Amino acid sequence: MKDYKRIILWLDYFNSKLSRKDGRKVPLYLAVGSPTMDELVESVTKLGLITEQVKAKYPKRSFIESGYVSVNKGGRKNDVLKDVSRTLGTVRGMRHQKV
Numbered sequence: 234m235k236d237y238k239r240i241i242l243w244l245d246y247f248n249s250k251l252s253r254k255d256g257r258k259v260p261l262y263l264a265v266g267s268p269t270m271d272e273l274v275e276s277v278t279k280l281g282l283i284t285e286q287v288k289a290k291y292p293k294r295s296f297i298e299s300g301y302v303s304v305n306k307g308g309r310k311n312d313v314l315k316d317v318s319r320t321l322g323t324v325r326g327m328r329h330q331k332v
Contacts, residue, residue: 236303240310242277243301244268245291247318256293263318265325270300276320277302282313 245256249264257264265272270286277284282304291299307313 238306239285239303240306240313241301241303242273242314242317243291244270244273244299245294246314247273247321256291259314259318263315263322265318265321268321268325270302272321272324273302273317276317276324277304279320279324280307280316282307 243256245251246258247264247268248257249261249266251257270288274284274286285303286300287303288298288300290297291301304313
């Protein structure tokens with residue numbers, strides 16, 4: 234049963250290597266290349282959203298393992314997507330600086 238108080242954010246929504254037709258939902262300038270579940274969870278947590286992570290296969294690319302996080306609704310889905318993608322970029326940058 235669908236929970237209308239939560240938003241589903243698939244990893245593929247933020248993948249710059251995918252086209253919009255293949256599932257990317259954010260503009261290329263906000264997308265990152267092959268995001269990981271850990272990066273997505275960290276960026277959602279930084280925004281203060283409560284998460285639930287699930288490993289699953291994205292319907293349009295069912296041959297590749299993917300996953301999603303389910304977050305409490307904090308506004309419109311498009312606004313949440315853009316906020317998470319901006320944070321995802323900074324999380325990716327911080328991880329590369331540590332290495």
